[in-house]
Amino acid sequence: MTAGSRGDVAPYTGLAHGLAEAGHEVTLVTHACFAPLAEPAGVGFHPLPVDPRAELASARGRALGRSVTAVGKLARMTAMARSLVGGMADDLLLAARRSDVVLVSSSLGPLGHAVAEGLALPSMGVYLQPLAATSAFPPPVTGTRSWGAAGNRLAGRTVNAALDAVFADTARALRARTGLARTSARAARRARERQDWPVLHGFSPSVVPRPADWRPGLSITGYWWPEDPPGAVLPPGLRDFLARGRPPVFVGLGSATVPDAGRLSRVVVRALRAAGQRGVIQRGWGGLDAGADAEDMITIGEVPHAVLFPHMAAVVHHAGAGTTAAGLRAGVPAVPVPVQFDAAFWSSRLVALGVAPEAVPLRRITTARLAAALERATAEPSYRHRARALAARIGAEDGVRPVRAAVDRLAAA
Numbered sequence: 001m002t003a004g005s006r007g008d009v010a011p012y013t014g015l016a017h018g019l020a021e022a023g024h025e026v027t028l029v030t031h032a033c034f035a036p037l038a039e040p041a042g043v044g045f046h047p048l049p050v051d052p053r054a055e056l057a058s059a060r061g062r063a064l065g066r067s068v069t070a071v072g073k074l075a076r077m078t079a080m081a082r083s084l085v086g087g088m089a090d091d092l093l094l095a096a097r098r099s100d101v102v103l104v105s106s107s108l109g110p111l112g113h114a115v116a117e118g119l120a121l122p123s124m125g126v127y128l129q130p131l132a133a134t135s136a137f138p139p140p141v142t143g144t145r146s147w148g149a150a151g152n153r154l155a156g157r158t159v160n161a162a163l164d165a166v167f168a169d170t171a172r173a174l175r176a177r178t179g180l181a182r183t184s185a186r187a188a189r190r191a192r193e194r195q196d197w198p199v200l201h202g203f204s205p206s207v208v209p210r211p212a213d214w215r216p217g218l219s220i221t222g223y224w225w226p227e228d229p230p231g232a233v234l235p236p237g238l239r240d241f242l243a244r245g246r247p248p249v250f251v252g253l254g255s256a257t258v259p260d261a262g263r264l265s266r267v268v269v270r271a272l273r274a275a276g277q278r279g280v281i282q283r284g285w286g287g288l289d290a291g292a293d294a295e296d297m298i299t300i301g302e303v304p305h306a307v308l309f310p311h312m313a314a315v316v317h318h319a320g321a322g323t324t325a326a327g328l329r330a331g332v333p334a335v336p337v338p339v340q341f342d343a344a345f346w347s348s349r350l351v352a353l354g355v356a357p358e359a360v361p362l363r364r365i366t367t368a369r370l371a372a373a374l375e376r377a378t379a380e381p382s383y384r385h386r387a388r389a390l391a392a393r394i395g396a397e398d399g400v401r402p403v404r405a406a407v408d409r410l411a412a413a
Contacts, residue, residue: 001029001092001112002105003085005052005255005285007322009034010226011128011202012105017041017227018400019407029095041227046095048088052255053285085111086170093174096121101410103403106131110164110185113192114171118178122410125199126403128321129342132199132218133157134211140345153213164189200403203321206393207328207349222399223325228304234311238280241298245278247313248298249374252282256318256339258362261287268316269297271370277313277378305330314377316370319343319359324350331391333383335373337362354386 002008009030016026020043028038032047089111096102096115102123104112109125116123129140133156135149147155164185171185183191196217201208202224210220234242242248251268258264265281265288272279279297281290290297305323309315309330317323319336324346327334334356336347347359357376360369377383 001095001102001108001115003030003048003050003052003088004105004107005320006034006037007255007320008105008107008128009037010322011224011325012126013037013041013043013227015126015202015224015400015403016043018224019404022404022408024407024411027095027099029092037226040229046091048091050084050087081166085167086173089170089174093119093177101407103407108167110167110189111171111174113197114167114174114180114188115178118174118180122413123197124406124410125197126224127199127201128203129345130201130203130208130211130220131156131160131163132211132214133160134213136211136213137345140342143344144348160189161186198406200406202399203325204328204394204397204399206390206397207353219402221402222397223329223394224399224403225306225325225329226304226322228306232304232307234303234307235300238298238300238303238308241278241280242311245296247311248278248280249275249314249316249378250280250282250309250312251288251316252323253284253286253288253318253337253339253362254282254320254323255285256320256343256362258286258288258339261289264362264365265289265291267365267367267370269294270367271374272297274367274371275374275378277374280308280312314374314383316374318362319347319350321346328355328387328390328394331384331388333357333377333387335360335370335377337365337370353390355383355390357383 002012012028016028020026027044027046029046030048031050031052033051035045038045092115096119102112102116102121103126106127106129113123133153135153138146138152139156139159141159142155146152168185193215198217201220204222205220249272269290279290281288281297281299283299283301290299305326309326309332312332314333314335315327316335316337319338320343334350336350336356336359338344338347338359339362350356351358357373360373
């Protein structure tokens with residue numbers, strides 16, 4: 001069970017495919033608009049209401065872009081999510097009634113657990129972000145500023161309490177419908193923690209080492225790679241563009257929306273040219289465009305990152321968890337342009353790992369700043385060398401195998 005943008009769904013297609021190959025019957029439960037992602041994975045699909053792209057395009061969705069701080073953006077997103085989760089409850093319950101084990105993402109964690117508990121089904125978390133409180137770093141959704149060991153842990157608990165509040169009303173109603181005792185969202189979370197409810201995290205320990213102060217039951221498995229259509233290849237026009245010159249730079253913001261796509265597109269194109277780079281610009285949900293009649297630029301739609309990124313000199317992206325992973329897998333330098341939520345966290349990891357020279361936050365992006373970061377990422381060999389070495393380590397990991405073993409244990413219990 002997962003909800004959110006494409007990046008909150010695509011990694012689970014690879015996880016689902018791996019479980020299906022091991023003999024499990026798997027159903028991906030998420031927004032109806034992502035049904036095509038389940039087909040290449042060869043798994044079932046159960047649609048949830050709510051179109052995330054339409055919500056981001058709405059008046060309240062556009063208001064997210066006007067938030068000045070990470071905390072302000074989180075507050076707006078929390079309020080939006082709280083108004084939407086109730087509409088998903090019936091379908092989550094229906095899908096779970098047809099299942100023997102429930103795997104739930106961080107975007108639906110408390111609600112998915114309430115559904116499983118109400119139906120007496122074994123469950124576990126399969127998270128894409130490290131949300132458990134720790135002294136090692138601040139909560140990923142609040143930015144990169146550290147408050148020290150004690151402050152980071154307190155901030156982590158505060159964020160988790162805020163996330164509990166998103167699901168509180170719906171979880172309370174579900175508990176009543178399934179005959180569970182009434183309890184608060186905070187008490188339910190603390191009960192999960194006391195019971196060492198298992199949460200497996202789908203990223204590499206080479207990217208985020210497991211914090212020493214995490215409770216038992218929290219583990220890091222390695223990445224879950226999206227299951228792309230068999231034989232996925234680059235479109236002919238893009239292949240021709242790549243063949244006409246040296247490797248270009250990819251620029252895309254994925255599912256992130258922007259206040260002025262035209263202005264941002266012009267900044268990107270000017271920065272690429274100032275850095276002496278050709279560009280592959282992905283429209284994404286933000287609507288970026290390289291412009292017409294540009295020999296050194298091309299605009300593309302959806303193309304699997306796994307087949308595109310290895311051809312790039314560098315990737316400029318919004319630092320969502322999934323796109324960050326795809327860039328690391330390809331072994332190419334990055335210039336993260338964090339937009340919202342956990343993007344600042346993943347950006348900081350890319351810089352700390354030495355595969356990105358700096359982050360260029362969307363709110364402070366300029367032609368000169370982006371061009372300077374691109375020049376460093378593409379001209380200094382150290383970034384590519386470290387990116388290739390990290391890609392080799394990540395490529396040796398099998399993130400699905402620990403989940404498969406955990407599911408087998410739950411199913412046999």
